[in-house]
Amino acid sequence: MVTPATxxxxxxxxxxxxxxxxxxxxxxxxMLYNRSGVLSADPGPVDxxxxxxxxxxxxxxxVTYGGTLFKTLxxxxxxxxxxxxxxxxDLRVLRPLDGETLLASVRKTRRAVIVDxxxxxxxxxxxxxxxxxxxxxWELDAPVGRVCSAEVPIPYPxxxxxxxxPQPAAIVAAAKAALGA
Amino acid sequence: xxxxxxMPSLGADMEAGTLVEWLKRPGDRVxxxxxxxxxxxxxxxxxxxxxxxxxxERWLVEPGTTVPVxxxxxxxxxxxxxxxxxxxxxxxxxxxxxxxAPPSVEQLPATGRARISPAARRLAAERGVSLDRLTGSGPxxxxxxxxxxxxxxxxPLARPTVTKRLDLAEVRRAIAAxxxxxxxxxxxxxxxxxxxxxxxxxxxEETNSTRPPAQRLLLAALLLKAVAHALGGASEFNGFFTAExxxxxxxxxxxxxxAIRGGGLVAPAIRAADMLSLDELMAQLRDLVARxxxxxxxxxxxxxxxxxxxxxxxxxxxxxxxxxxPPQVALVGFGMPVERPWTAGGQVVARRVISxxxxxxxxxxxxxxxxxxxxxxxxxxQSPEIL
Numbered sequence: 001m002v003t004p005a006t007x008x009x010x011x012x013x014x015x016x017x018x019x020x021x022x023x024x025x026x027x028x029x030x031m032l033y034n035r036s037g038v039l040s041a042d043p044g045p046v047d048x049x050x051x052x053x054x055x056x057x058x059x060x061x062x063v064t065y066g067g068t069l070f071k072t073l074x075x076x077x078x079x080x081x082x083x084x085x086x087x088x089x090d091l092r093v094l095r096p097l098d099g100e101t102l103l104a105s106v107r108k109t110r111r112a113v114i115v116d117x118x119x120x121x122x123x124x125x126x127x128x129x130x131x132x133x134x135x136x137x138w139e140l141d142a143p144v145g146r147v148c149s150a151e152v153p154i155p156y157p158x159x160x161x162x163x164x165x166p167q168p169a170a171i172v173a174a175a176k177a178a179l180g181a
Numbered sequence: 182x183x184x185x186x187x188m189p190s191l192g193a194d195m196e197a198g199t200l201v202e203w204l205k206r207p208g209d210r211v212x213x214x215x216x217x218x219x220x221x222x223x224x225x226x227x228x229x230x231x232x233x234x235x236x237x238e239r240w241l242v243e244p245g246t247t248v249p250v251x252x253x254x255x256x257x258x259x260x261x262x263x264x265x266x267x268x269x270x271x272x273x274x275x276x277x278x279x280x281x282a283p284p285s286v287e288q289l290p291a292t293g294r295a296r297i298s299p300a301a302r303r304l305a306a307e308r309g310v311s312l313d314r315l316t317g318s319g320p321x322x323x324x325x326x327x328x329x330x331x332x333x334x335x336x337p338l339a340r341p342t343v344t345k346r347l348d349l350a351e352v353r354r355a356i357a358a359x360x361x362x363x364x365x366x367x368x369x370x371x372x373x374x375x376x377x378x379x380x381x382x383x384x385x386e387e388t389n390s391t392r393p394p395a396q397r398l399l400l401a402a403l404l405l406k407a408v409a410h411a412l413g414g415a416s417e418f419n420g421f422f423t424a425e426x427x428x429x430x431x432x433x434x435x436x437x438x439x440a441i442r443g444g445g446l447v448a449p450a451i452r453a454a455d456m457l458s459l460d461e462l463m464a465q466l467r468d469l470v471a472r473x474x475x476x477x478x479x480x481x482x483x484x485x486x487x488x489x490x491x492x493x494x495x496x497x498x499x500x501x502x503x504x505x506x507p508p509q510v511a512l513v514g515f516g517m518p519v520e521r522p523w524t525a526g527g528q529v530v531a532r533r534v535i536s537x538x539x540x541x542x543x544x545x546x547x548x549x550x551x552x553x554x555x556x557x558x559x560x561x562x563q564s565p566e567i568l
Contacts, residue, residue, distance in 0.1 A: 138303050139299070141300045142319055
């Protein structure tokens with residue numbers, strides 16, 4: 001189950017999925033269709049088994065995927081202005097989760113904030129948090145933080161929709177809370 | 182009344198010690214002589230006994246913390262009930278050359294545990310950093326790993342792990358400091374004599390012939406006993422030289438130099454050696470040697486020898502000119518018993534003899550007194566049965 005967020009992933013994950021003997025689900029995020037960019041000439045085949053670190057940092061790990069990747073990168077940029085070096089992990093593969101990449105980052109930064117458009121209750125963010133507890137509890141300097149959608153049906157009016165979904169400001173606040181700032 | 186149990190001075194060369202573990206808990210009743218804590222020094226892990234009587238009110242220092250000599254380690258409540266003294270009122274730290282933070286002056290909040298992140302807790306254990314005087318910089322004031330790293334950097338004395346094994350490099354440093362001080366400050370004079378040992382050795386053989394091996398006496402015990410008795414009439418060799426001049430020792434506590442396997446030596450005291458029977462002295466000597474080599478000496482044994490005896494007879498040397506262990510003022514050295522031509526009644530005969538030397542502090546005594554002291558030791562060794 002893969003979730004492309006970048007142009008390269010969107011373009012080349014299908015080929016990798018077809019090459020895989022098992023069924024592969026590709027979840028494209030509808031809000032990413034509006035983004036545009038220039039595909040690099042030849043990025044080569046994409047790995048549909050591994051998460052990837054999209055931005056390197058040493059103070060806090062921001063874990064996300066799909067539609068919230070760019071909001072999270074924006075938040076990391078804001079954090080950098082305040083002197084906080086956030087590392088952004090793009091999960092890319094939701095099942096099986098690439099725990100190795102995730103935990104390596106958390107062990108480095110000792111703090112994690114999960115950004116997910118799902119709900120907090122019984123969600124992928126809950127699963128990621130549990131994996132961090134299982135694999136990196138003794139490395140943590142702060143409780144795992146989460147920035148998720150409000151547990152309501154997504155409202156239709158634009159401003160309410162924006163309010164219900166994770167936004168960069170909330171991600172920045174959660175990261176700073178993990179740092180005790 | 183509220184008393185303080187302080188980091189003891191286990192020798193003139195000790196400036197600070199690391200608390201390894203508490204053997205008594207708050208609420209425990211203690212009496213003079215009880216072993217209360219284990220302290221790591223340059224001489225290894227030492228069991229520290231207490232001189233007061235009362236109930237342990239509270240610990241002031243966590244295990245793993247290094248504090249200067251004299252720092253209060255625990256509050257001891259006397260037999261009369263006393264209101265709980267605030268730590269901040271009593272935790273005065275004496276002037277010390279080592280910049281170590283004072284012991285904990287703040288107790289954890291009464292409700293709930295302190296906020297310490299899992300990573301910080303683990304790191305603190307690894308680095309031997311005490312958590313109770315740190316201020317946290319993490320979420321809601323939690324102590325995080327960065328706080329531990331800062332504390333570890335600011336606290337170079339804290340050792341990562343406190344082991345019970347002797348640190349030979351530390352022992353070497355301690356010896357270097359004490360011996361250099363000795364040669365710098367103490368005007369040594371040396372006397373040497375040869376003592377006829379036939380009667381003593383014959384008496385030892387006869388006494389030991391009827392004893393099982395574990396209860397046999399060694400010559401070392403006889404020599405120590407002779408020195409102890411002779412010191413009774415030569416108090417200027419038994420004591421300490423301090424800023425106020427010579428202070429006679431309160432008892433005759435003979436430090437016995439014991440080599441540690443792998444290098445270095447310690448000289449724990451056989452306390453009140455003049456009051457012990459030969460058998461008691463021998464038992465204490467065996468016990469000291471065994472414990473010195475496993476690093477389990479008690480604080481009172483290391484802190485107050487009033488003179489040192491060194492016996493290099495086992496090492497095949499005939500004569501030893503010792504270096505006084507400050508602040509003591511004398512060191513008696515014995516070599517190896519050897520057979521030598523000896524004149525007795527106008528005849529040259531083969532006799533077993535031993536060389537005895539005295540290194541003494543000229544500030545406290547003169548050669549004339551030293552000569553009498555050595556002669557007294559020689560005389561006493563001629564009557565081993567009354568030692």
